[in-house]
Amino acid sequence: xxxxxxxxxxxxxxxxxxxxxxxxxxxxxxxxxxxxxxxxxxxxxxxxxxxxxxxxxxxxxxxxxxxxxxxxxxxxxxxxxxxxxxxxxxxxxxxxxxxxxxxxxxxxxxxxxxxxxxxxxxxxxxxxxxxxxxxxxxxxxxxxxxxxxxxxxxxxxxxxxxxxxxxxxxxxxxxxxxxxxxxxxxxxxxxxxxxxxxxxxxxxxxxxxxxxxxxxxxxxxxxxxxxxxxxxxxxxxxxxxxxxxxxxxxxxxxxxxxxxxxxxxxxxxxxxxxxxxxxxxxxxxxxxxxxxxxxxxxxxxxxxxxxxxxxxxxxxxxxxxxxxxxxxxxxxxxxxxxxxxxxxxxxxxxxxxxxx
Numbered sequence: 001x002x003x004x005x006x007x008x009x010x011x012x013x014x015x016x017x018x019x020x021x022x023x024x025x026x027x028x029x030x031x032x033x034x035x036x037x038x039x040x041x042x043x044x045x046x047x048x049x050x051x052x053x054x055x056x057x058x059x060x061x062x063x064x065x066x067x068x069x070x071x072x073x074x075x076x077x078x079x080x081x082x083x084x085x086x087x088x089x090x091x092x093x094x095x096x097x098x099x100x101x102x103x104x105x106x107x108x109x110x111x112x113x114x115x116x117x118x119x120x121x122x123x124x125x126x127x128x129x130x131x132x133x134x135x136x137x138x139x140x141x142x143x144x145x146x147x148x149x150x151x152x153x154x155x156x157x158x159x160x161x162x163x164x165x166x167x168x169x170x171x172x173x174x175x176x177x178x179x180x181x182x183x184x185x186x187x188x189x190x191x192x193x194x195x196x197x198x199x200x201x202x203x204x205x206x207x208x209x210x211x212x213x214x215x216x217x218x219x220x221x222x223x224x225x226x227x228x229x230x231x232x233x234x235x236x237x238x239x240x241x242x243x244x245x246x247x248x249x250x251x252x253x254x255x256x257x258x259x260x261x262x263x264x265x266x267x268x269x270x271x272x273x274x275x276x277x278x279x280x281x282x283x284x285x286x287x288x289x290x291x292x293x294x295x296x297x298x299x300x301x302x303x304x305x306x307x308x309x310x311x312x313x314x315x316x317x318x319x320x321x322x323x324x325x326x327x328x329x330x331x332x333x334x335x336x337x338x339x340x341x342x343x344x345x346x347x348x349x350x351x352x353x354x355x356x
Contacts, residue, residue, distance in 0.1 A: 032274050033058045034281060037070065037082040041219050041242075042134075044297035051284050057277055065216050066173040067091070074100060083272040084281065087265050089123045090336040092130055095267070102268040103128055108279050111286035114306035119263060122333075130265035131282050132303035134238070134295065137323060137331055138176060138260035141217065141240035142232035143225060145249040154184035154255045157232055158207045165210040169224065169233035172214040174342075174349035175334075176260070177204065180234055183257045189332050192341035201348040208352065219243055225250060236262075238300035241320045245299070252320045254327050261331035263303065 036043070040063040048059045062082065064070040071091075079100030087095060095101045105128055106112055112131060119132040126132065142151050147164065151157075157168050158181060171177050179189035181200035191197065217225060217235040219242045224230035226246055240252035266285075268278045285291060291307030301321050302308055308316065315321055323331075337345075 031056055031058050032277055033060050034084065034274055034277050035082050036061045036084040036086070037073075037269075038063060038084075038086045040065075040216075042086065042298065044294045046297060047285065047290055047294045050290070051281060054284070055277070055280065057274075059281075066171070067175065068173055078271075079269060080271040082269045083274050083278040085267050085269050086133070087130060087267050088334065089126065089263055089265070090334045092123075092125055092265065092267070093336060096129060100270050101129055102270045102272065102275060104130065104268055104279070104282075109282045109286065111283045114286055114288055114291070114304050116303055116305040116308070119303050123263065126265055130267035131286065133264045133266050133285075134298070134300040135261075135263040135303055136237045136300055136321070137254055137327075138171075138179070138234065138236055138262065139240075139252055139254040140232060141225060141235045141243065141250060141252050143228070143247070143249050144251050146228060146231040150251070150253075151232060152253060152256050154180050154257055156255075157234065158184050158203055160207070160210050160232075164231055166212055167229070167231040168207075168211050169217055169230045169235075170207075170211050170214050171234045172216070172353075174345045175337075176234070177214070177349060177352075178345050179260055179332075183255070183259075183332075186257065189258070189260060190335045190337065192337055194344060197341070197344050197348060201352065204348075204352055208355070214353070217243075221246060237320050237323075238298055241299035241318065244320070254323070254330055256330070259331045261328060261333050 034057050036059065038061050043061065051057070052059055064073060067088070074095070079098065085101070092101070109131060115132055120127060140151055140157065144150070157164070157170070160168060178197065178200050181203045182189050182191050182196060185196070185199055185203065187193070187196045187200070212230060217223060217233045217239055219239050223243055225233060225243055237252055240250060244250040266282060268275055272278050285294060286304055288304060288306035288310055291302050291304035292310035295302035295307060296311060296315060299321060319327070
């Protein structure tokens with residue numbers, strides 16, 4: 001284990017006390033395993049190590065690349081196989097209806113008191129069900145040195161200049177992909193209008209030859225945005241901020257037509273094998289100093305207000321991570337669509353992916 005990680009664990013144990021051990025630390029075979037269904041690179045390794053050292057448990061993450069992939073995996077297993085789930089506000093009601101989420105009374109996670117009250121106000125359906133985790137926006141990340149100019153519109157990707165053709169990465173999610181095209185055309189990303197969805201599908205179909213691939217943008221040193229294979233991508237602000245640490249030419253922008261504002265939650269699965277351990281993890285990760293370390297390592301804004309105050313000033317004042325009020329006004333929050341509108345997008349998305 002790196003010395004920095006050992007120092008961080010020692011610091012956490014000194015500052016925050018300890019959980020009651022659930023298994024002998026040295027007996028790996030007896031240690032319970034907390035299974036988290038999560039985005040890749042969306043939980044600080046140092047935070048995981050600290051929790052494992054303190055609890056005596058092991059943490060194993062299972063990754064999904066898109067919301068669609070997560071939903072398909074959950075449906076295939078009827079919600080089983082995980083202790084903690086990474087979900088968004090539009091997913092909570094659907095997962096609860098299908099019996100995939102466990103009720104989570106506020107008193108079960110005392111450190112919820114450190115959360116920013118605005119998230120409870122904005123998403124009242126999350127109360128007694130999930131804990132706000134990280135939040136941010138969806139926009140465009142690009143390499144200024146490769147593009148040669150500033151990008152400020154979704155149409156810069158959807159109707160790209162010749163120099164960008166074949167060097168664009170788009171998200172592989174039926175909702176987010178259509179959100180981009182709908183906003184580019186001046187519509188709401190939450191549109192349920194069949195004519196608008198059809199127009200968005202036509203725009204995406206015309207763009208398809210210019211796209212290198214559809215998928216998630218990697219944030220490690222092998223990211224296509226860093227190697228130069230990709231010059232511009234639809235992605236999330238924290239991923240762009242993380243890549244900017246490797247190359248100062250990485251720029252992130254919310255297009256003038258608007259972007260998406262999202263909030264992610266952690267929820268306990270109804271079929272969790274270790275619900276008490278999952279609850280302990282939720283309380284642990286909401287200790288202000290732990291939440292601050294997690295946010296700083298990931299370059300995402302935390303929903304924990306006390307943790308936000310512990311962040312370095314440079315991060316708190318970074319407009320990519322913490323957008324100003326004017327930028328946020330251009331962003332739309334996700335809403336759950338009627339089944340018919342969701343089906344229309346999914347059908348159009350499937351046709352696009354299959355080249356129909």
